[in-house]
Amino acid sequence: MAPKIQIPDELKKDLPPSQWGKILGATPIIMTVIATMLAGLASSEMTKAQYDRSAAAQLQSKAGDQWSYYQAKKLRAAVARNTLDLLAATSDVAPLSEAALGKADAATVAALTKNEIPVANFAKLDEAVIAAQAAVESSKPESDVTAQLTKIKPATLAESLVAAKDAALAFDNATKTINKTSDKLDEALMFGDKATFRAFSAARLRYAATRYETEAKLNQTVAGIYELQVRQGNATAEKHHRRSGKFFFGMLAAQLGVIISTFAIAARQKSFLWAVAAAAGAAAVSFSVYVYLYV
Secondary structure, X not given: OOOOOOOOHHHHOOOOOOHXXXXXHOHHHHHHHHHHXXXXXXXXXXXXXXXXXXXXXXXXXXXXXXXXXXXXXXXXXXXXXXXXXXXXXXXXXXXXXXXXXXXXXXXXHHHHHOOOOOOOOOOXXXXXXXXXXXXXXXXXXXXXXXXXXXXXXXXXXXXXXXXXXXXXXXXXXXXXXXXXXXXXXXXXHOOOOHHHHHHHHHHHHHHHHHHHHHHHHHHHHHHHHHHHHHHHHHHXXXXXXXXXXXXXXXXXXXXXXXXXXXXXXXXXXXXXXXXXXXXXXXXXXXXXXXXXXXX
């Protein structure tokens, strides 16, 4: 049987024989636990910051794709408009008659003879999302944009993105039949009456320009929401980075308490130095709570 460990009387008398004395005696252990906890929190916050940065970079790539689609649609609309102007300036273009379209469906007839394209139902966005987009478009300072983004939950932005994509897809599906029918009419009318083909070409260019302009607006909405997600991700990463730094300083305060406690034991001046160690530990805990709740 192992001998029972006895604490020397010289060490026992250095601490008051009370509950407070027992608490002071356990201070080094408590400070070590607190320092370890704060180190873990600092590491966790830094990991979250890195994750948010990575996610924001991926979203930035998707936003770039949408802006490219937007620019391509705008360019195609401009080319169609310019070609239509050249056609009208160099030849006589009569209005396209419904009879020239044969058995085309009503949507195609309306699009080519009246330039009435399917209605684009733009996504209904939350007011906070609209305000944030307005802040970005007007080149407001980053602090103002971030202040707007703090009012928006990530789930709200995600829902807005889905709604914007659905709106773009719905318009694309609504124009597919018109596009296919126009291609078939182009092949059918190309070698027929020249005046009819010119009228059809002009009507098709007018429809294409209007369609591309609408698609560009839909892509712009999607790209704008992606941009908000990027900015929100970067803002969240910055927040986690700040929290990590402050948890790190809290950890240093706790380690300072451990060091002071160690010196106290070594110097056997526990009455004063233990109190300083306890105060440092309390400050570390209070500071970490403040960072967790308010920063």
